[in-house]
Amino acid sequence: MNTDTHRADVAVIGAGTAGLAAERHARREGARTLLIDPDFAGTTCATVGCMPSKLLIAAAEAADGARRAVEFGVHAAPHVNGRDVMQRVRRLRDDFVRGVLEDITALPEGTCIRASARFEAPGVLALDNGERVEARSVVIATGASPALPAPYEAVAQNVLTNATVFGLDVLPETLGVIGAGPLGLEMAQAMHRLGVRVELFDAGDRLAGLPAESSAALFDILTQSFSIHLNCKPDPAPHPEGVALRWRDGEARFDRILMGAGRPPNLKSLALENAGLDLDDHGTPHFDPTTMQCGDAPVFIAGDANHHRPLLHEASQEGTIAGRNAAAFPDLRSTARKVPLSIAFTQPAAAVIGTIPEEDDSGHVTGVVDFADQGRAVVMGQAHGVARLHARASDGKLIGASLCAPGGEHLAHLLAWLIQGEATASEALELPFYHPTLEEGLKTALREVCAQCGLERPWQRDDDPRPGSGRGRPDK
Ligand SMILES: Cc1cc2nc3c(=O)[nH]c(=O)nc-3n(C[C@H](O)[C@H](O)[C@H](O)COP(=O)(O)OP(=O)(O)OC[C@H]3O[C@@H](n4cnc5c(N)ncnc54)[C@H](O)[C@@H]3O)c2cc1C
Numbered sequence: 502m503n504t505d506t507h508r509a510d511v512a513v514i515g516a517g518t519a520g521l522a523a524e525r526h527a528r529r530e531g532a533r534t535l536l537i538d539p540d541f542a543g544t545t546c547a548t549v550g551c552m553p554s555k556l557l558i559a560a561a562e563a564a565d566g567a568r569r570a571v572e573f574g575v576h577a578a579p580h581v582n583g584r585d586v587m588q589r590v591r592r593l594r595d596d597f598v599r600g601v602l603e604d605i606t607a608l609p610e611g612t613c614i615r616a617s618a619r620f621e622a623p624g625v626l627a628l629d630n631g632e633r634v635e636a637r638s639v640v641i642a643t644g645a646s647p648a649l650p651a652p653y654e655a656v657a658q659n660v661l662t663n664a665t666v667f668g669l670d671v672l673p674e675t676l677g678v679i680g681a682g683p684l685g686l687e688m689a690q691a692m693h694r695l696g697v698r699v700e701l702f703d704a705g706d707r708l709a710g711l712p713a714e715s716s717a718a719l720f721d722i723l724t725q726s727f728s729i730h731l732n733c734k735p736d737p738a739p740h741p742e743g744v745a746l747r748w749r750d751g752e753a754r755f756d757r758i759l760m761g762a763g764r765p766p767n768l769k770s771l772a773l774e775n776a777g778l779d780l781d782d783h784g785t786p787h788f789d790p791t792t793m794q795c796g797d798a799p800v801f802i803a804g805d806a807n808h809h810r811p812l813l814h815e816a817s818q819e820g821t822i823a824g825r826n827a828a829a830f831p832d833l834r835s836t837a838r839k840v841p842l843s844i845a846f847t848q849p850a851a852a853v854i855g856t857i858p859e860e861d862d863s864g865h866v867t868g869v870v871d872f873a874d875q876g877r878a879v880v881m882g883q884a885h886g887v888a889r890l891h892a893r894a895s896d897g898k899l900i901g902a903s904l905c906a907p908g909g910e911h912l913a914h915l916l917a918w919l920i921q922g923e924a925t926a927s928e929a930l931e932l933p934f935y936h937p938t939l940e941e942g943l944k945t946a947l948r949e950v951c952a953q954c955g956l957e958r959p960w961q962r963d964d965d966p967r968p969g970s971g972r973g974r975p976d977k
């Protein structure tokens with residue numbers, strides 16, 4: 502065994518999105534850095550996360566578009582070749598991964614250590630290649646891995662996760678999807694559109710973390726295509742041709758199960774008990790999300806590893822904050838975090854933005870737009886979905902929103918930007934809205950907020966009672 506000891510100002514554990522950002526920003530501060538990873542295979546986002554899943558969704562949207570074309574008088578019959586679909590997914594995915602690997606290769610010589618790390622003592626890491634690292638500060642950026650609930654261990658050979666599903670050569674004929682979080686929902690809809698018989702199960706009562714009303718709207722839309730069983734934790738059993746799932750009022754056989762039951766952080770193998778950190782009940786260090794510091798130690802935690810906001814843009818920002826502060830310790834800088842924004846790339850897309858108030862909180866008002874009657878949505882043949890905007894009752898300041906709507910990913914961004922800019926509903930209405938667009942739908946909800954808060958609407962704007970199209974709900 503090798504017993505070399507590497508010394509650095511900042512050691513970063515994990516070369517994913519958060520770890521790469523942390524290393525880069527620590528180095529920018531003048532720190533001598535080390536980046537430790539057993540694989541250096543590319544980030545989760547590029548290899549088995551955001552990018553391949555969106556590639557699969559793009560293929561599914563193409564099939565769905567062809568199928569729905571008849572509504573427009575265009576006759577087309579899609580033939581989905583699963584092998585071709587998966588080949589394109591992997592070909593383009595590999596291009597994204599290549600870009601990440603080029604960035605890693607360009608790191609200063611001696612920065613990367615190919616190994617798994619765990620804490621031996623505060624500031625001291627033991628590597629599984631027998632080497633050690635001593636560092637003034639450590640950044641934990643070890644990401645997360647798919648959960649496999651215990652009952653599924655007996656059928657594991659037929660369970661796909663995000664780590665394996667994009668490696669399929671051909672699509673299964675039938676797929677049971679466990680979990681109606683963003684992962685399960687996106688994959689279930691995509692697979693259904695590609696011709697796979699899909700059923701989706703979730704132990705809880707909501708889709709994609711949406712509040713009740715928006716979740717119910719999305720449920721109604723998606724279940725027109727495939728079955729979703731909520732409050733349902735099926736029991737799996739081995740079957741000669743796959744896996745049998747049994748639940749309270751049904752049973753079915755599936756070729757494969759796709760597991761989307763969450764991704765707990767990769768912390769267990771780190772021996773955090775040796776790091777001198779204060780841990781919560783789940784074994785996650787207590788940390789400050791404005792500095793990423795764990796307690797008052799020279800240890801920082803970023804990305805999925807802290808389970809705070811397990812999303813790509815958050816991993817990137819957290820890595821940046823952690824890397825800068827690890828290098829400058831104890832001279833820490835704190836920063837306000839961005840407005841929370843999560844989007845599930847279903848059709849219609851589902852999103853939660855900012856703060857969703859409790860139903861019985863009288864300090865807020867809610868404006869709603871129903872896209873069933875929104876002009877552009879009707880034109881597109883996607884007239885369904887809803888957006889719910891929440892504002893402070895005292896002054897109409899927008900605080901949060903949830904939606905499932907056509908163009909939802911774009912509407913969600915506009916709303917996040919308005920909320921982060923601390924706009925009131927009245928100020929939002931003063932902004933330009935082009936016609937005919939899905940964005941116009943938001944005017945209905947904004948006007949409703951203004952009316953409920955007693956806010957004046959901009960005097961110079963014509964309050965067209967039928968926003969968007971000559972259709973739509975009468976103005977309030
Ligand atoms: C299917 C799927 C789709 C997704 N889609 C989206 C999306 O559309 N939009 C979005 O915002 N987010 C999406 N996400 C979430 C997003 O991918 C993650 O939030 C993000 O990639 C997390 O980055 P990270 O740096 O924390 O972790 P990772 O990129 O996973 O990096 C962690 C690294 O740590 C290393 N490591 C682990 N343990 C050790 C150890 N002991 N020693 C050394 N190294 C170690 C690993 O090898 C790995 O390289 C998706 C996730 C999945 C699974």
Ligand SMILES: NC(=O)c1ccc[n+]([C@@H]2O[C@H](COP(=O)([O-])OP(=O)(O)OC[C@H]3O[C@@H](n4cnc5c(N)ncnc54)[C@H](O)[C@@H]3O)[C@@H](O)[C@H]2O)c1
Pocket residue numbers: 650679680681682683684685687702703704705710733734735760761762763764811812843844845846
């Ligand atoms: N568009 C996106 O941003 C996107 C897409 C995919 C994944 N992701 C990220 O990937 C991670 C994993 O996503 P996810 O959807 O798996 O996690 P999640 O935690 O959001 O959802 C998991 C779901 O599984 C259910 N569940 C757990 N155990 C179950 C069981 N035994 N039976 C039935 N249901 C069960 C839970 O009730 C929950 O609804 C998250 O961090 C997410 O942010 C993001």
